[in-house]
Amino acid sequence: MTKIDLTIMQDRLERTLQRVREKKIIIPTLAQQKDPTLIPDYIQERLKEIGLWDLHALNLFRITWRNEPVPQGGLFGGFNYMEFPKSLTGVDARIIALVGKWFPCGVHKVGAAFGCLVPRLVTGQFDPTTQKAVWPSTGNYCRGGAYDSWLLGCHSIAILPEGMSRERFDWLRTVADEVIPTPGTESNVKEIFDKCWELRRSGQDLMIFNQFDEFGNYIWHYILTGDALENVANEVLGPRDRLAGFASATGSAGTLAAGDYLKQKFPHVKIVASEAQQCPTLLENGFGAHRIEGIGDKHVPWIHNVRNTDFITAIDDNAVVNLARMFNEKAGKEYLVNSGVDETLVQNLDLLGFSSISNLLSAIKFAKYNELSHEDVVLTVLTDSMELYNSRLTEMHAEFGEYHRDDAIADDARYLKGIGIDYMQELGYRDRKRIHNLKYYTWVEQQGRTYEEIMDQWHNPDYWTEIQGQQAEIDALIEDFNHRAKVQL
Numbered sequence: 001m002t003k004i005d006l007t008i009m010q011d012r013l014e015r016t017l018q019r020v021r022e023k024k025i026i027i028p029t030l031a032q033q034k035d036p037t038l039i040p041d042y043i044q045e046r047l048k049e050i051g052l053w054d055l056h057a058l059n060l061f062r063i064t065w066r067n068e069p070v071p072q073g074g075l076f077g078g079f080n081y082m083e084f085p086k087s088l089t090g091v092d093a094r095i096i097a098l099v100g101k102w103f104p105c106g107v108h109k110v111g112a113a114f115g116c117l118v119p120r121l122v123t124g125q126f127d128p129t130t131q132k133a134v135w136p137s138t139g140n141y142c143r144g145g146a147y148d149s150w151l152l153g154c155h156s157i158a159i160l161p162e163g164m165s166r167e168r169f170d171w172l173r174t175v176a177d178e179v180i181p182t183p184g185t186e187s188n189v190k191e192i193f194d195k196c197w198e199l200r201r202s203g204q205d206l207m208i209f210n211q212f213d214e215f216g217n218y219i220w221h222y223i224l225t226g227d228a229l230e231n232v233a234n235e236v237l238g239p240r241d242r243l244a245g246f247a248s249a250t251g252s253a254g255t256l257a258a259g260d261y262l263k264q265k266f267p268h269v270k271i272v273a274s275e276a277q278q279c280p281t282l283l284e285n286g287f288g289a290h291r292i293e294g295i296g297d298k299h300v301p302w303i304h305n306v307r308n309t310d311f312i313t314a315i316d317d318n319a320v321v322n323l324a325r326m327f328n329e330k331a332g333k334e335y336l337v338n339s340g341v342d343e344t345l346v347q348n349l350d351l352l353g354f355s356s357i358s359n360l361l362s363a364i365k366f367a368k369y370n371e372l373s374h375e376d377v378v379l380t381v382l383t384d385s386m387e388l389y390n391s392r393l394t395e396m397h398a399e400f401g402e403y404h405r406d407d408a409i410a411d412d413a414r415y416l417k418g419i420g421i422d423y424m425q426e427l428g429y430r431d432r433k434r435i436h437n438l439k440y441y442t443w444v445e446q447q448g449r450t451y452e453e454i455m456d457q458w459h460n461p462d463y464w465t466e467i468q469g470q471q472a473e474i475d476a477l478i479e480d481f482n483h484r485a486k487v488q489l
Helices: 010-023 030-034 041-047 057-062 109-122 140-151 166-175 189-200 215-236 257-265 317-328 330-338 343-347 354-369 390-400 405-416 429-437 439-444 451-459 463-468 471-485
Strands: 081-084 094-099 132-136 155-161 178-182 206-208 242-249 270-276 311-315 376-382 424-426
Touching (some): 010 109, 030 109, 030 471, 041 057, 057 140, 094 215, 094 354, 109 140, 109 215, 109 471, 132 189, 140 166, 155 166, 155 189, 166 390, 178 189, 189 206, 215 376, 242 257, 242 354, 257 270, 270 354, 317 330, 317 354, 317 390, 317 405, 330 343, 330 405, 354 376, 354 405, 439 451, 451 463
Parallel strands (some): 242 376
Antiparallel strands (some): 311 424
């Protein structure tokens, strides 16, 4: 059975405790991030003076879905979500999305990185006085990892494809100790893995936090994103409504762990995993390249519980980049308002980054395929916002010129209201097993996982639930760590 390793390494732990004393770091528990009412009053009082993106250790307590949606001094409240009505989506089903912008550094992956790093810190497995934390990613995970590393007094190396947005690189260079670009763009995950192996062989004292096989990523989303989605569902569901589905890009498969949580609470819910049409790995065992930054591909993540996945959707990257213009340029927004979309919603469409738009389209395709009604709710996640992609708008403006009303009409008809149910599949048992078996080529042949474990993932009913059940143990270790550190603010 594979679980998150929580073995204590006492000698390293003592050095880690000294580091957090020097830097005055207090680490929140997963329970506190899930329910910020558990955060001590004196910490909440200090947060009133701190900006959401500030490099301040107390922002570890803001790694939650319940931040006030303000850039400076906010505390905690309800869950940040928005609903997309039929006037925008063209479908009767209610599509509701958690908003990821209101995390520190603007991405929900800051939580996934926390889930990977903190268990290693509080057990002494990672020594911040000697080691570097390596964060391989197509963008947002290494952003969150570098940010968490800084807050936790750790040195970091961020690895991401050279073709990712300029905003990613500009910000990372202010936070990470080293930023390493690798060849390619979003689809070039293997090149990132290759760089990790090169670093391992370099003799440097470092630890690789690979989001694609780190169960800390899985458990953070299972506990926090799953809980957030459940609470939103319970808030919006009427007496005759039902939760029909949860849609999320595959990416690292961390966010999909929230689907495992939802299925345990709402057994009839369908989990929809999406990818780029230009790189249909799950759908067709295919390959390629695309422009939907933040969703990864050309492999099946180790932490993807494929047996729980019900649908695959593939999203055209042309739809994503054109709708990004429609949602953010003046002519596009004016067209939407004149078409009957609520003006307040239109002004908030910049909360959707590229991968968020892709998730919205996956939810729409799922609703169309299943002919869902107004009594059906589909949940999804807005992983980041356009704040990380404005340079792409500038590039498209330079390449294609001004965006006009006619462009908006065409994009709406083709990519939004007109999106079809092609490039998707409802999965049966053999379909799921086919996708699961693809893990072998990446993880067993290339990355050192075992045949026994890949079989265990599929056949052992306790494999995933035992990982899910580790929250109490992790939180107990965090509490003991804080107690021993005795940090006074």
